[in-house]
Amino acid sequence: MTSPPYQPAPRTWVAKFRDAFRGIYIGVRAQSSFVVHLITAALVIALAAYLQVDVIRWSLLLLCIALVLAAELFNSAIEWLAKAIDHAENEYLRNALDVASGAVLVTSIGAAIVGGLIFIERLTAM
Ligand SMILES: Nc1ncnc2c1ncn2[C@@H]1O[C@H](COP(=O)(O)OP(=O)(O)OP(=O)(O)O)[C@@H](O)[C@H]1O
Structure with a gap:
């Protein structure tokens, strides 16, 4: 038996921001690698x-x-x-999850290159 479609009530802007911050909180809590990203970000800002x-x-x-x-x-x-979709092994989910991890890797490599270029240029100019 399928459940009836969920129809969320219209939200105020305050509720939209509250839900978005809830999303950030849940996203951060669910990803162990977030700690690494946050420490790296703090080091980059300090440098x-x-x-x-x-x-x-x-x-x-x-x-x-x-x-x-x-x-x-x-x-x-x-x-x-x-x-939510499947707790069993699923080839499509494996691909989706691996593509999402690949996207994080691509942005991380790009950020490391940009940061490296900026800091090397500044350090060599001192
Ligand atoms: N239902 C599934 N069917 C097939 N492969 C899966 C499934 N769930 C997870 N995987 C595989 O396991 C890998 C890790 O899964 P998942 O990203 O959920 O774990 P995680 O340890 O929370 O990862 P992360 O370190 O990114 O937080 C996925 O990239 C995918 O290759």
Whole structure:
């Protein structure tokens, strides 16, 4: 027997933001690798402050951090969906989960390259 379709009540903007922050909280809690990303982000911010990078480089570094964290949140969302769809082994879910992990890897490599270029340029100019 299938359940009737769930129809959420219309939400206020406050409720939309509350749900979005709830999503961030759940996404962070579900991903053990978030700790690594947060520690890396803190180190990048500390190094950028120490090296006094300019506003353009600050923007690039913060954008990279946001991209990696957003990719992790999407990865977490797909993991929750996968759990809802099937608890048995499923080749399609395996592909979806691996593609989502690949997306996190791609953004992390890109962020590492951008951060590396910015810090190497600043350090060699000192
Ligand atoms: N239902 C399934 N059917 C087939 N393969 C699966 C299934 N669930 C998970 N997997 C495989 O196991 C891997 C890890 O699954 P999952 O991402 O849920 O675990 P995790 O330890 O929470 O991962 P992460 O370290 O990204 O948090 C997936 O990338 C996928 O290859």
